[in-house]
Amino acid sequence: MRLIGLFASLLLISCARMEPPPGGPPDTAPPRLIATLPDSLAMVPGFDDDVEFRFDEVISEGGSPSQGTGTGDLEKLVILSPTAAVPEVSWRRSRITVRPDEGWRPDRVYRVELLPGVTDLRRNRSREGAVITFSTGAPAPQTRLEGIVVDWSGNRPAPAALVVATLLPDSLAYRGLADSSGRFSLGPLPAGEYVVSGVLDENRNFRGDAREAYDTARVRAGTTAVGELWAFVHDTAPPRIRTVTVIDSVSATVELTQDLDPRQRLGASAATLRLLPDSSPVPVLSVLPKPVDDSLHQRATTLPDSAAPSDSVGRAAPDSQPARLRPGARPARQAQAGPALSERPPLTDRLVLRVPRPWAPGARLALEIRGVRNITGGVGNVVGTVAVPERPARDSLGTAADSLSTAADSLGTRADSLEAVPQPRR
Numbered sequence: 001m002r003l004i005g006l007f008a009s010l011l012l013i014s015c016a017r018m019e020p021p022p023g024g025p026p027d028t029a030p031p032r033l034i035a036t037l038p039d040s041l042a043m044v045p046g047f048d049d050d051v052e053f054r055f056d057e058v059i060s061e062g063g064s065p066s067q068g069t070g071t072g073d074l075e076k077l078v079i080l081s082p083t084a085a086v087p088e089v090s091w092r093r094s095r096i097t098v099r100p101d102e103g104w105r106p107d108r109v110y111r112v113e114l115l116p117g118v119t120d121l122r123r124n125r126s127r128e129g130a131v132i133t134f135s136t137g138a139p140a141p142q143t144r145l146e147g148i149v150v151d152w153s154g155n156r157p158a159p160a161a162l163v164v165a166t167l168l169p170d171s172l173a174y175r176g177l178a179d180s181s182g183r184f185s186l187g188p189l190p191a192g193e194y195v196v197s198g199v200l201d202e203n204r205n206f207r208g209d210a211r212e213a214y215d216t217a218r219v220r221a222g223t224t225a226v227g228e229l230w231a232f233v234h235d236t237a238p239p240r241i242r243t244v245t246v247i248d249s250v251s252a253t254v255e256l257t258q259d260l261d262p263r264q265r266l267g268a269s270a271a272t273l274r275l276l277p278d279s280s281p282v283p284v285l286s287v288l289p290k291p292v293d294d295s296l297h298q299r300a301t302t303l304p305d306s307a308a309p310s311d312s313v314g315r316a317a318p319d320s321q322p323a324r325l326r327p328g329a330r331p332a333r334q335a336q337a338g339p340a341l342s343e344r345p346p347l348t349d350r351l352v353l354r355v356p357r358p359w360a361p362g363a364r365l366a367l368e369i370r371g372v373r374n375i376t377g378g379v380g381n382v383v384g385t386v387a388v389p390e391r392p393a394r395d396s397l398g399t400a401a402d403s404l405s406t407a408a409d410s411l412g413t414r415a416d417s418l419e420a421v422p423q424p425r426r
Contacts, residue, residue: 152347283355284353
């Protein structure tokens with residue numbers, strides 16, 4: 001019985017979780033990297049060991065152990081290049097070890113990046129990463145590639161975008177991440193010509209997948225500057241209509257499945273409207289990308305000063321008026337280091353269809369727009385149905401006029417209430 005009790009005690013001790021020792025002041029310092037193996041920029045022909053990141057304390061393996069699928073907590077913190085496979089990432093108490101699944105190849109330059117996020121047993125998280133670059137026999141790397149990744153659809157820099165630099169003609173892909181401002185400086189890398197891609201890595205698997213936005217640039221040997229990579233979704237199939245929504249008495253928004261070529265301008269003759277069920281033709285005034293349509297009709301939807309209330313209660317303070325930007329213009333940026341981004345037209349997946357006469361309430365119309373081109377160059381005809389509600393949508397001018405009328409009524413009611421208050425005797 002004593003032997004059974006001793007065995008049970010040992011089993012409980014071996015299965016116990018590692019916890020920090022009790023007592024003493026709380027430890028709020030994150031784990032600190034104290035050494036790497038091999039040293040960065042080392043030349044190690046015949047290297048066959050694991051790459052190691054060593055810390056000054058025991059680190060946490062996380063809730064999801066590494067199993068070679070890329071879903072482990074530590075696996076998500078390691079980017080190994082050049083390799084297309086998920087590397088072997090292991091936890092060794094105060095060390096993280098890495099090696100490629102296929103083993104180290106001779107005469108190559110390897111880049112192992114450890115991202116911020118390593119935690120200790122008290123869940124203190126490191127905010128700093130580290131990079132080890134070493135050679136197994138290839139010449140010492142000296143090339144550095146610099147640029148910025150821009151999310152064209154959002155018209156803004158892409159933080160933490162994936163950057164893939166493919167060395168030609170070997171097709172060795174070196175990977176890294178852009179910083180919080182979308183800028184990257186990837187290197188040192190082997191000398192040569194590169195094709196550099198900026199990818200909006202939505203699933204964070206450090207690989208460019210289908211339907212993820214990207215842009216590429218070819219960089220000659222000896223060149224450092226990559227420039228701007230304007231990432232967008234590439235699709236050779238033509239767009240289709242997703243929805244058609246009546247927005248007022250003479251216009252409707254046509255939402256498509258893809259972003260459109262911002263340079264294309266469709267004429268009114270590209271759209272055909274037919275009233276159902278007899279298919280009688282309905283004239284079309286215009287069919288334009290939404291930013292272009294907004295710019296053309298902005299003046300019509302902006303009330304003149306004479307239409308605004310003349311008293312101080314009805315007129316908003318000048319500082320409270322929203323700033324209007326021309327379509328495609330970016331808001332004023334805060335001062336930042338580096339050159340400003342070049343101007344590009346905004347992307348949109350919406351067209352605005354306008355007719356010269358108001359919709360008939362409850363009408364249904366068949367719509368076809370010919371020659372619609374997406375941003376990748378896929379061209380096709382799109383078809384859909386315009387369903388006009390029984391109660392027609394009010395125009396923006398009518399809505400604004402109604403709001404002004406309501407404001408005037410409230411002011412009149414306020415004035416009447418003030419007159420109704422008894423005045424003090426003099």
